[in-house]
Amino acid sequence: MRPRLKNVAWERVGEELRLVYDLRDQLIVTDPGGHVEKLLALLREGGRTVGELAGELALPVQDVLGAIEALDAERLLEDGDRLGVLDAAEAERHFSNLAFFESFGTLTRSREDLQRRLRESHVLVLGTGGLNSNTIPHLSGLGVGRMTLVDRDTVDVRNFARQYLYRWDDLGARKVERAAEWVRAFDPAIKVQAIDTGIESAGQLAELLDETRPDVVASGIDQPTEIDLWVNAACVGHGVPFVRGGITVTKGIVWSVAPGESACRACVPADPTRPEGHADPDEPALSAEIAAARLFYSRPQPNRGIGPVAGLLGALGAFEVLRYLTGFEPPAYAGRPLTIDFAGACAMSQAEWSRNPDCVTCGRS
Template sequence: MYDPRDQLMVSDPDGHVEKLLALLYEGGRTVSQLADELSLPVQDVLGAVESFDAERLLEDGERLGRLDATEAERYFSNLAFFESFGTLARSREDLQRRLSESHVLVLGTGGLNSNTIPHLSGLGVGRMTLVDRDTVDVRNFARQYLYRWEDLGARKVERAAAWVRSFDPAIEVQAIDTGIESAEQLAELIDRTRPDVVASGIDQPKEIDLWVNAACVRHGVPFVRGGITVTKGIVWSVAPGVSACRGCVPADPSPNRATGPGSSAPNGSQPSTG
């Protein structure tokens, strides 16, 4: 297996599996051709191929080689990673193409998402909508590496969008300089931008996680939430219709603590995970 922690043990008393694996590694054969070379029934070979595919060990050669030379070089490391998740129905290149066709709505370009945005850009996400209301401040430089000293006083969301365009001009990016003041405003934003995923990194107001949850569940949009609570990082996600949602948790699970990841709790107490 690709992950050295995993092993796939296969019984092969007559050596047919080893021969099949060697032919699959060479590639370029149909199931019928494999069966002919192994002198085995087509259904037996098909069953073996389906088993290997279920373990994500096979890709369809016709679904590879469709990226041009520049794209293949640009996404070289991504493709090496996606190989572990490729199947006959969806190759590593299909996975990369899906990213290039995706739109992420990034709520907040501060402590969390100033680090998330470069990773999304490196992955090759094709479109981003960035939302923030703050300016670059001296205190940001402890952990917001997206910004430069010359950006002091500039609008964060504009500088973040400029960074993305400079990093990869192929990425379409929109900057929205605003705060989130109500559930209705957030719902309208998601309805208007129609993202595939929401990356939420806003801490205030304290109801923000419930607002994001309600809007995303209503529109069927998955979202990811992350933050830091003093000494530990927290990340959780909601896939509407698949996972539980934030609405399942009491609005204020611990009355003496802040509810959002990354929130500043009074008197040194740790914020709850939400």
């Protein structure tokens, strides 16, 4: 291990040092003898082991190791031995990604480690329409190494309000083929498979997961109405996390399921139009909510997902996929759906899904 300091600036204020890496934080370190400042200078140069640092500073190895551990706890260090592994072309291609991941690098997990995880990852994308036509470019830009795209529709005039993968010349073409072509043209290094089919059952999804073996599923299919439960059952059964987003009139939602950890979709009332077993007479608010949902779903609902709506939901979904693939931070929406109020300045809030130990899909009993 050869600890290297990140892009940290510091200044001396009397016997203290003020260290700043991110504007959201600053670290004040007491350093009357100047040893910490000398250590920082050596760490900025990099290329030294802990023993070599101790030798140059004329300090016990344990003292230097303690300082290294303290700086690493503040996420100010990376291991130089874990950097410089990417070739020049790949480092240039992912320059901004690596700069972002630097913030989350540590001595045990460098920015390049996180980027390599993406390169080695596989995402199954269900639907290449409004939501995922915005998610797919983000996954491509991040450098996800493999994608399997599934859709059964053709490009339609109505799509152009929010689906920017497609062009006017694509009218009538198969969406999934055009989406795959876009990915290949964007980055030939990404392996992409197009499957032109609809999803008709949970069993079909289970077979698809068996065949493709993805790391994460990005679900953006709205029909049939049981689709979320089908995806949920297949993914929980295979231990594969999935991410979902959607919109109901003026509210958007993004949520995910981490099998074995978070509540799954079947833990909450699955179909608000069928309240059997869910409506509690002692909870009038819940009964009223179910009644409102029953009325809402009794009428055809046009797709209100304009470009900014689909773009925001697609980006938030891509961020959640990124969390699962790299672990740079824990999933944010696993059993904690994020709601965006498009009629309220895009205010965001989160609720909590309680895990049901008797759930037929993920129950522990």
